[in-house]
Amino acid sequence: xxxxxxxxxxxxxxxxxxxxxxxxxxxxxxxxxxxxxxxxxxxxxxxxxxxxxxxxxxxxxxxxxxxxxxxxxxxxxxxxxxxxxxxxxxxxxxxxxxxxxxxxxxxxxxxxxxxxxxxxxxxxxxxxxxxxxxxxxxxxxxxxxxxxxxxxxxxxxxxxxxxxxxxxxxxxxxxxxxxxxxxxxxxxxxxxxxxxxxxxxxxxxxxxxxxxxxxxxxxxxxxxxxxxxxxxxxxxxxxxxxxxxxxxxxxxxxxxxxxxxxxxxxxxxxxxxxxxxxxxxxxxxxxxxxxxxxxxxxxxxxxxxxxxxxxxxxxxxxxxxxxxxxxxxxxxxxxxxxxxxxxxxxxxxxxxxxxxxxxxxxxxxxxxxxxxxxxxxxxxxxxxxxxxxxxxxxxxx
Amino acid sequence: xxxxxxxxxxxxxxxxxxxxxxxxxxxxxxxxxxxxxxxxxxxxxxxxxxxxxxxxxxxxxxxxxxxxxxxxxxxxxxxxxxxx
Numbered sequence: 001x002x003x004x005x006x007x008x009x010x011x012x013x014x015x016x017x018x019x020x021x022x023x024x025x026x027x028x029x030x031x032x033x034x035x036x037x038x039x040x041x042x043x044x045x046x047x048x049x050x051x052x053x054x055x056x057x058x059x060x061x062x063x064x065x066x067x068x069x070x071x072x073x074x075x076x077x078x079x080x081x082x083x084x085x086x087x088x089x090x091x092x093x094x095x096x097x098x099x100x101x102x103x104x105x106x107x108x109x110x111x112x113x114x115x116x117x118x119x120x121x122x123x124x125x126x127x128x129x130x131x132x133x134x135x136x137x138x139x140x141x142x143x144x145x146x147x148x149x150x151x152x153x154x155x156x157x158x159x160x161x162x163x164x165x166x167x168x169x170x171x172x173x174x175x176x177x178x179x180x181x182x183x184x185x186x187x188x189x190x191x192x193x194x195x196x197x198x199x200x201x202x203x204x205x206x207x208x209x210x211x212x213x214x215x216x217x218x219x220x221x222x223x224x225x226x227x228x229x230x231x232x233x234x235x236x237x238x239x240x241x242x243x244x245x246x247x248x249x250x251x252x253x254x255x256x257x258x259x260x261x262x263x264x265x266x267x268x269x270x271x272x273x274x275x276x277x278x279x280x281x282x283x284x285x286x287x288x289x290x291x292x293x294x295x296x297x298x299x300x301x302x303x304x305x306x307x308x309x310x311x312x313x314x315x316x317x318x319x320x321x322x323x324x325x326x327x328x329x330x331x332x333x334x335x336x337x338x339x340x341x342x343x344x345x346x347x348x349x350x351x352x353x354x355x356x357x358x359x360x361x362x363x364x365x366x367x368x369x370x371x372x373x374x375x376x377x378x379x380x381x382x383x384x385x386x387x388x389x390x391x392x393x394x395x396x397x
Numbered sequence: 398x399x400x401x402x403x404x405x406x407x408x409x410x411x412x413x414x415x416x417x418x419x420x421x422x423x424x425x426x427x428x429x430x431x432x433x434x435x436x437x438x439x440x441x442x443x444x445x446x447x448x449x450x451x452x453x454x455x456x457x458x459x460x461x462x463x464x465x466x467x468x469x470x471x472x473x474x475x476x477x478x479x480x481x
Binding site: 105111112114115118119121122125130135139204205212213220221224370 | 400401403404405407408410411412414415416418419420421422423425426427429430433434435436437
């Protein structure tokens with residue numbers, strides 16, 4: 001009887017997660033708790049870091065069958081939306097519905113600040129190659145410099161799915177640290193006189209232009225870079241919902257319920273991809289370091305181009321708005337406002353910085369499109385061709 | 398080393414493509430804005446409270462208020478006058 005009880009006890013213990021717990025799982029649970037702590041207590045991007053942290057917690061509880069790679073598990077189904085580029089474009093739909101392109105349309109030259117800030121993407125790409133990553137992995141890491149979470153996830157899931165967890169965590173962590181990372185670089189690269197520059201009020205834009213811009217830009221950009229269609233197409237559709245004036249319900253849904261629901265799925269899936277096997281590696285540490293480099297270089301690139309625009313315009317552009325070209329809407333624009341106001345309380349840069357900020361979203365999507373054209377295109381085309389052949393000759397395949 | 402050279406080339410090309418596309422967008426926006434300029438909506442009717450405001454009354458209220466507060470009229474500024 002004793003031996004039977006002992007056997008039963010051992011069997012019950014063997015069925016618990018404790019029996020399958022590894023040191024790696026323990027470390028990952030600790031990391032998950034740190035992410036949750038940062039979200040709740042420090043309020044670092046809580047809408048994202050909290051579900052990412054909880055997804056990581058669930059994925060690393062042994063025998064829970066909740067990691068993104070556990071076939072048939074709940075979070076594996078959610079992860080399907082990341083793997084098959086469903087969730088990041090839906091986030092972009094919501095971002096488009098939330099974004100007012102007015103400041104960008106009022107001063108279109110600020111689009112170039114959004115382009116200049118992408119220098120962070122490419123310096124990080126070079127850095128990642130020097131640290132031993134291949135070009136596809138380096139591209140996925142480099143896009144962290146675009147400071148755009150959905151774009152980072154979108155590109156990582158296509159070019160380096162095994163690095164998705166560390167890339168997403170680095171992107172969102174540094175996005176939340178924008179108010180700490182950017183100001184020292186902005187102050188270092190600008191003079192007090194430049195920071196005091198007051199910009200002229202933005203001119204109003206007609207509703208026709210606001211409606212036509214998402215349509216025309218979608219046609220032009222996607223014809224030039226077809227790989228960017230899922231992200232940019234959804235961004236512009238969301239913006240068209242906002243501006244056209246006849247889809248109030250779709251606009252409201254996109255900017256509230258839809259983006260919230262998709263954020264839950266996306267962040268949980270990303271968290272669930274952070275298992276000990278994929279996350280606890282030297283690569284993760286390298287990605288965290290490269291992510292910081294990406295943000296710093298992107299900020300510097302934007303500010304330096306802002307200085308060029310300041311010179312060219314005869315001192316009418318405050319270089320501080322250049323740092324908002326890193327995307328991270330609207331936090332980066334707020335940082336420009338804050339640093340400008342430190343120098344002169346009456347200097348209101350927020351609306352001026354929203355132009356480059358929105359340009360940064362378009363710029364990082366274009367940067368991702370360039371990477372997809374270079375590295376993702378042929379495979380996708382080849383796969384489509386194979387699928388087409390398979391459909392045409394079903395018996396042979 | 399080949400990867401490093403490739404990464405430099407990719408960076409150069411990609412930055413050029415980004416600048417090219419966004420410059421094209423700048424041109425498109427300028428054309429759109431030139432074609433459909435903003436037309437200011439007709440001026441809203443003056444608020445009833447402002448309609449009957451007489452400059453002489455404002456000056457009198459200003460002077461009386463300055464007297465009441467023990468300040469010179471230059472030290473205070475009236476922002477709004479509402480009828481009770």
